[in-house]
Amino acid sequence: MSDIKTTLTTAPKALPPSDQLGFGQYFTDHMFVAKYMEGKGWYDAQILPYGPLPLDPGASVFHYGQALFEGMKAFRQADGKIVFFRPEFNHDRMAQGAERMCLEAPPLDLFMQGLHELVKVDQRWIPHEPNTALYIRPTLIGTESFLGVRPSRETMFFILLSPVGSYYSEGTKPVKIWTEEKYLRAAPGGLGAVKAGANYASSLKAALEAKKKGYAQVLWLDVEHQGIEEVGTMNVFFVFKNEIVTPALNGSILNGGTRDAIIELLHSKNLPIVERKITITEVVERLQKGELLEAFGTGTAAVISPIGELHYQGKDWVINGGQTGELSTKLYNEITSIQRGQMPDTQGWITPLV
Numbered sequence: 001m002s003d004i005k006t007t008l009t010t011a012p013k014a015l016p017p018s019d020q021l022g023f024g025q026y027f028t029d030h031m032f033v034a035k036y037m038e039g040k041g042w043y044d045a046q047i048l049p050y051g052p053l054p055l056d057p058g059a060s061v062f063h064y065g066q067a068l069f070e071g072m073k074a075f076r077q078a079d080g081k082i083v084f085f086r087p088e089f090n091h092d093r094m095a096q097g098a099e100r101m102c103l104e105a106p107p108l109d110l111f112m113q114g115l116h117e118l119v120k121v122d123q124r125w126i127p128h129e130p131n132t133a134l135y136i137r138p139t140l141i142g143t144e145s146f147l148g149v150r151p152s153r154e155t156m157f158f159i160l161l162s163p164v165g166s167y168y169s170e171g172t173k174p175v176k177i178w179t180e181e182k183y184l185r186a187a188p189g190g191l192g193a194v195k196a197g198a199n200y201a202s203s204l205k206a207a208l209e210a211k212k213k214g215y216a217q218v219l220w221l222d223v224e225h226q227g228i229e230e231v232g233t234m235n236v237f238f239v240f241k242n243e244i245v246t247p248a249l250n251g252s253i254l255n256g257g258t259r260d261a262i263i264e265l266l267h268s269k270n271l272p273i274v275e276r277k278i279t280i281t282e283v284v285e286r287l288q289k290g291e292l293l294e295a296f297g298t299g300t301a302a303v304i305s306p307i308g309e310l311h312y313q314g315k316d317w318v319i320n321g322g323q324t325g326e327l328s329t330k331l332y333n334e335i336t337s338i339q340r341g342q343m344p345d346t347q348g349w350i351t352p353l354v
């Protein structure tokens with residue numbers, strides 16, 4: 001598959017003010033769409049004006065939730081160059097997720113071609129200001145209309161673009177997190193390790209209840225309500241006096257691209273980063289002993305988000321006086337500088353738009 005048919009919009013939208021972007025509120029002028037059918041392969045790759053997708057109401061995505069997505073970003077660097085951050089990582093993770101969700105993954109060349117062509121067409125939408133980016137949402141859904149419970153033989157792959165600022169309304173300031181003890185996000189053998197829409201659907205109720213109590217997000221625990229998993233919109237890191245710990249990928253935690261990059265950055269600085277099981281009891285005990293210096297979340301949308309308060313069993317545990325920690329600040333500056341071309345990309349994470 002190499003030909004992408006392009007139909008440009010006749011009604012380009014006005015750009016939103018870049019200091020009021022928030023997250024995911026605006027979509028660009030165009031989208032990329034490609035279809036797959038068993039026996040036919042991938043076909044009909046197109047760039048189209050952004051708008052509704054024609055889908056049969058019997059499509060498997062509506063009934064059995066066959067849906068998977070990715071989150072990635074493009075940046076405009078100081079010299080005007082447009083770059084992507086680790087697009088192959090997102091393609092590989094989508095391919096692994098597709099296998100679990102019984103969907104057909106787009107081949108790497110289709111994924112990359114769609115991505116580059118779409119961003120080229122909509123490049124005026126990439127914001128310039130610090131703390132902004134073009135968020136990219138590649139999505140895969142089952143589109144066969146059939147009510148028996150079996151994998152769809154048809155898949156649609158589409159990419160949407162959205163200019164964004166900070167994910168949280170707190171901006172880059174520390175967020176308050178609620179440790180969730182009633183609801184579960186994922187269980188061993190389930191979908192927790194893949195970016196299935198279903199994981200986010202199952203998180204909504206807990207997030208809503210936490211928000212009502214004044215918390216930005218929830219910290220998910222494992223089925224024993226002890227092992228720390230992730231925040232759903234980000235992976236978590238705890239900076240202790242003698243080690244930096246992030247929960248090991250245990251099959252129900254998402255393998256975050258920013259998590260992976262931060263681990264690599266910490267290794268490159270010879271800092272003691274450990275991927276292991278960590279319980280909420282250990283975190284609270286070490287916090288009480290004064291051993292927990294900082295905590296932060298990592299994600300494409302969230303970048304590095306310091307955690308200023310952690311609620312657990314009726315108590316709000318304040319971390320680092322509720323302030324952004326030294327390491328969080330350093331890592332945030334480093335990763336955003338690499339993305340913006342202000343620091344050398346020694347890890348080979350940056351792919352220029354061609």
Ligand code: COI
Nearest residue numbers: 071072233299300301302
């Ligand atoms: C991302 O960081 O890209 C995410 O997918 C998190 C959330 C916005 C769903």
